[in-house]
Amino acid sequence: MPFVSDSPKEACGVVGVYLPQEEAARVTFFGLHALQHRGQESAGIATVNGNGIEIRTAMGLITQAFDEKDVSKLPGHIGIGHTRYSTTGSSDICNAQPIRSVGPNVEVALGHNGNIVNAAALREELIEWGLHFDSTSDSEVIAHLLANSPGENWTDRLDHVMKRLRGAYSLVVLTNNAVLGIRDPLGVRPLSIGRLDNGGWMIASETCAFDQTGAEFVREVQPGEAVIIDANGLRTVYQRTLTRKPAPCIFEHIYIARPDSILDNKLVYNSRKLMGAELAKEHPVAADVVIGVPDGGTPAAVGYAEESGIPYGEGLVKNRYVGRTFIMPDQRLRDMGVRMKLNPLQELIEGKSLIVIDDSIVRGTTQRQVVQMLRRAGAKEVHLRIGSPPIQHPCYLGVDFPTRRELAAFDRAVEEVRQLVEADSLGYLSVEGLLRAVGTTEQQSCLACFSGESPIPVQLEMDKLAFEPQ
Numbered sequence: 272m273p274f275v276s277d278s279p280k281e282a283c284g285v286v287g288v289y290l291p292q293e294e295a296a297r298v299t300f301f302g303l304h305a306l307q308h309r310g311q312e313s314a315g316i317a318t319v320n321g322n323g324i325e326i327r328t329a330m331g332l333i334t335q336a337f338d339e340k341d342v343s344k345l346p347g348h349i350g351i352g353h354t355r356y357s358t359t360g361s362s363d364i365c366n367a368q369p370i371r372s373v374g375p376n377v378e379v380a381l382g383h384n385g386n387i388v389n390a391a392a393l394r395e396e397l398i399e400w401g402l403h404f405d406s407t408s409d410s411e412v413i414a415h416l417l418a419n420s421p422g423e424n425w426t427d428r429l430d431h432v433m434k435r436l437r438g439a440y441s442l443v444v445l446t447n448n449a450v451l452g453i454r455d456p457l458g459v460r461p462l463s464i465g466r467l468d469n470g471g472w473m474i475a476s477e478t479c480a481f482d483q484t485g486a487e488f489v490r491e492v493q494p495g496e497a498v499i500i501d502a503n504g505l506r507t508v509y510q511r512t513l514t515r516k517p518a519p520c521i522f523e524h525i526y527i528a529r530p531d532s533i534l535d536n537k538l539v540y541n542s543r544k545l546m547g548a549e550l551a552k553e554h555p556v557a558a559d560v561v562i563g564v565p566d567g568g569t570p571a572a573v574g575y576a577e578e579s580g581i582p583y584g585e586g587l588v589k590n591r592y593v594g595r596t597f598i599m600p601d602q603r604l605r606d607m608g609v610r611m612k613l614n615p616l617q618e619l620i621e622g623k624s625l626i627v628i629d630d631s632i633v634r635g636t637t638q639r640q641v642v643q644m645l646r647r648a649g650a651k652e653v654h655l656r657i658g659s660p661p662i663q664h665p666c667y668l669g670v671d672f673p674t675r676r677e678l679a680a681f682d683r684a685v686e687e688v689r690q691l692v693e694a695d696s697l698g699y700l701s702v703e704g705l706l707r708a709v710g711t712t713e714q715q716s717c718l719a720c721f722s723g724e725s726p727i728p729v730q731l732e733m734d735k736l737a738f739e740p741q
């Protein structure tokens with residue numbers, strides 16, 4: 272049985288590269304490397320050259336999936352890449368991306384971040400058209416739709432496709448002579464454009480990919496917008512009319528995005544620090560030191576400490592080299608999971624009252640183990656503060672939380688969650704405090720995992736393995 276991490280599973284990372292004079296695969300590789308936190312199950316790169324589109328995918332981290340030789344076997348100055356965590360479809364090489372589809376007029380390779388809520392119906396329809404599916408992911412539905420949609424140009428094709436798709440999709444699409452970046456009308460998942468100083472362009476899920484490759488952040492792809500980059504440069508090729516306000520995922524600010532990325536023109540690190548400051552105002556408590564559960568809780572712990580005047584300390588040291596699919600054959604070893612990842616600094620903790628900041632609580636098992644670990648290290652009191660409201664609902668738009676019943680805050684009051692995690696006190700950030708920290712409003716964000724009110728109607732509990740053979 273694989274080691275089950277208690278953190279929410281990230282979505283996916285996508286990269287698109289257009290380099291007029293250089294090979295695109297290497298820059299794509301480095302872009303994916305910066306986005307590794309968004310998915311660790313599989314990685315893939317596609318490039319286009321005189322022989323058409325070539326794709327290589329493999330299971331594991333980008334550095335496990337690709338070596339120097341693999342990258343050099345992907346010639347061409349246009350490329351896309353994808354790093355995957357499965358939100359629809361199993362963790363299997365058949366579901367690794369980029370995914371190819373060949374239509375009557377166009378061949379595409381596609382990388383997708385998000386989740387399509389009407390994928391089952393669209394897939395049925397495409398099968399009736401005579402199309403064959405090699406994977407069980409919703410992303411192949413989008414690839415087939417794009418390659419087989421009517422229209423002589425991308426504006427017409429995208430009009431057809433974006434009218435049909437419901438859900439979250441930030442896409443990079445490779446054609447024989449261009450790369451496209453496409454973002455759903457709600458703008459649920461992020462997607463940004465960067466400029467390289469050699470005249471090249473990049474599209475990426477997060478701006479940290481630009482920092483790693485030396486690109487300059489230009490702007491975000493707007494909700495409902497599709498941009499194309501080809502020999503004529505970058506331009507908007509389609510803009511879907513928005514029928515409601517965009518609803519970008521607020522959980523990107525809390526947990527998913529890297530702290531050095533810019534989302535909605537704000538540095539994620541600063542938003543997280545502000546979440547900590549809001550938390551200090553909402554849930555003050557007397558203590559000796561504030562510590563964060565690394566890495567997610569660290570910026571909010573710094574913000575809490577600054578606001579409260581209680582010193583900040585690094586009370587937990589993280590081992591960064593623990594894989595996510597480590598085999599844990601029995602319960603005793605599974606319990607070791609958190610101890611393998613985190614080690615308390617006894618000298619800083621012993622005899623102290625601690626305020627411990629984490630970004631979120633999913634099942635609560637990690638937090639309980641952290642509290643137990645800190646008590647064993649001699650903590651006098653452990654006051655847990657969480658930089659998000661209680662997660663009470665699953666996400667249908669690209670983040671893999673467990674089922675509702677497995678969520679610690681499902682059907683439990685805050686006091687009951689406190690008992691579950693065995694803390695001396697527990698305080699969650701309010702929705703209002705979160706919105707203030709991110710500088711947004713309820714009407715302009717997705718908050719569905721806290722409120723249950725999805726920006727897109729979702730009729731049934733979607734199963735991520737819905738397309739697997741029974």
Ligand code: SF4
Nearest residue numbers: 520522666717719720
């Ligand atoms: S439900 Fe939560 S995790 Fe999913 S898109 Fe909305 S805010 Fe993000």
